[in-house]
Amino acid sequence: MGTFDKPVVLLTLACLGTTLGSCAHAGAAAPPLPKPAAAPWRRLDTVAVAADTAWVTARGSLMTRVHRGRLFAVLGREPGKVHVQVAIGAKLRRGTLAARHVRRLGEADVDLTAEALRIAKALNPHTHVAACRARLDALAGRLAAAAAKADSARSRARLIGAALFGPEGFAYEHGTKRLDLVLERRRGDCVGLSLIYLHVARRLDLPLRLVTWPSHVLVRHDDRHERFDIETTAKGEVRNVDDPLRHRRGRAAGGIHHTPLPAPRAIGVLRHVWGTTLSAQGKWAKACDTFAGAVEINPRDVEALALWGAALDQLGRHAAACRRYAEVAAIDPGHEEVHIRWARALTQMEKRAEAAQHYARAAVLRPHSALIYREWAAVLARLGRRAEASDKLHRAAALAPWHRSQTDALRRDILHKE
Numbered sequence: 001m002g003t004f005d006k007p008v009v010l011l012t013l014a015c016l017g018t019t020l021g022s023c024a025h026a027g028a029a030a031p032p033l034p035k036p037a038a039a040p041w042r043r044l045d046t047v048a049v050a051a052d053t054a055w056v057t058a059r060g061s062l063m064t065r066v067h068r069g070r071l072f073a074v075l076g077r078e079p080g081k082v083h084v085q086v087a088i089g090a091k092l093r094r095g096t097l098a099a100r101h102v103r104r105l106g107e108a109d110v111d112l113t114a115e116a117l118r119i120a121k122a123l124n125p126h127t128h129v130a131a132c133r134a135r136l137d138a139l140a141g142r143l144a145a146a147a148a149k150a151d152s153a154r155s156r157a158r159l160i161g162a163a164l165f166g167p168e169g170f171a172y173e174h175g176t177k178r179l180d181l182v183l184e185r186r187r188g189d190c191v192g193l194s195l196i197y198l199h200v201a202r203r204l205d206l207p208l209r210l211v212t213w214p215s216h217v218l219v220r221h222d223d224r225h226e227r228f229d230i231e232t233t234a235k236g237e238v239r240n241v242d243d244p245l246r247h248r249r250g251r252a253a254g255g256i257h258h259t260p261l262p263a264p265r266a267i268g269v270l271r272h273v274w275g276t277t278l279s280a281q282g283k284w285a286k287a288c289d290t291f292a293g294a295v296e297i298n299p300r301d302v303e304a305l306a307l308w309g310a311a312l313d314q315l316g317r318h319a320a321a322c323r324r325y326a327e328v329a330a331i332d333p334g335h336e337e338v339h340i341r342w343a344r345a346l347t348q349m350e351k352r353a354e355a356a357q358h359y360a361r362a363a364v365l366r367p368h369s370a371l372i373y374r375e376w377a378a379v380l381a382r383l384g385r386r387a388e389a390s391d392k393l394h395r396a397a398a399l400a401p402w403h404r405s406q407t408d409a410l411r412r413d414i415l416h417k418e
Helices: 006-021 112-123 129-147 153-164 179-185 190-204 244-249 263-280 284-297 302-314 318-331 336-348 352-365 370-382 386-399 401-415
Strands: 046-049 053-058 061-067 071-073 076-078 081-088 091-098 102-104 208-213 216-222 227-231 237-239
Touching: 046 263, 061 081, 061 091, 071 081, 071 263, 071 284, 081 284, 091 318, 112 129, 112 179, 112 190, 112 263, 129 153, 129 179, 129 190, 153 190, 153 216, 153 227, 153 237, 179 190, 190 208, 190 216, 190 263, 208 263, 263 284, 263 302, 284 302, 302 318, 302 336, 318 336, 336 352, 336 370, 352 370, 370 386
Parallel strands: none
Antiparallel strands: 046 071, 046 102, 053 061, 053 091, 076 081, 081 091, 208 216, 216 227, 227 237
């Protein structure tokens, strides 16, 4: 997701433009979707800047200065240097850091609870971090005691769930992500509840890791002998990794999805969630900075890249948003939502021919969306391609007859103007 120098992004755009152009006209057959490129991203090391300040360089030139504690995925190594991707404003650049200025992070070096409470404090300055930590430690102690006598990892996981969602009174609640609120309300979404499991796992020495799906996370046990998932949104139900219920989460997405993440990389997921919260509050500039930090840790986090693009769009930085969308499509060609956002950004830039191409791809990926066909029709009409626009409006009306009044209004607006 983020080793894209300018020539690579331009090549991506050119290839997508050529591919999509063939299906932008009515009736054209859609080309098959390219497969996401296989890459050795699943076991990326994470490093923290250990010097007070360090320089990221490229081809012998200084690019930007970074400070102690900043985290990066290691994309490659050479003697005395590590390759990283750094966000400089809204741009992503590949560069190197001196190996002596960074330290590798292992599982024991990362406290996800501390990171989650730091984020909670940033979102709500009144958060009492020490009290929250004490409450979580006490909860973890009780859950660990309830599970300690089990004779297998699955039994321990089930006992933790039985206690957490039973006597402890916790329940799933969509949207409650901040760990302080989860502890206070005894309600949490998949992120907050998963953090509790990970905190308990450290006491019991259980090898649990965070796993992401599009718009979802869970925890997975994997000790090389036994693998299973814990679905925190279903009262801690223990499921096989290949359980058919996984298909409820939609397509097989690219990027970091479906991959157990070590604790250093799970920090990137927490920052991604932080950026989502900032976006929901309309704090677009802060959200961009937060998504950038998430992507520096997980360069193939397609959802963070896509949401970063959406935040840039809100700031009116449509060209920068399109760069994010290009990076998403290069990693995960089947990400239909990004083509819709990409098309809208291009429309804002009055690049309607390119926008029509991305609506064409979105229609291939999401063929039953009347909204895509209506927006596509509006762009085609502005290009003077009225017959094609009319065809798309017919398709939209057929897909959503209950929205026929909207479609008819659009037809009058865009097709019958002088």
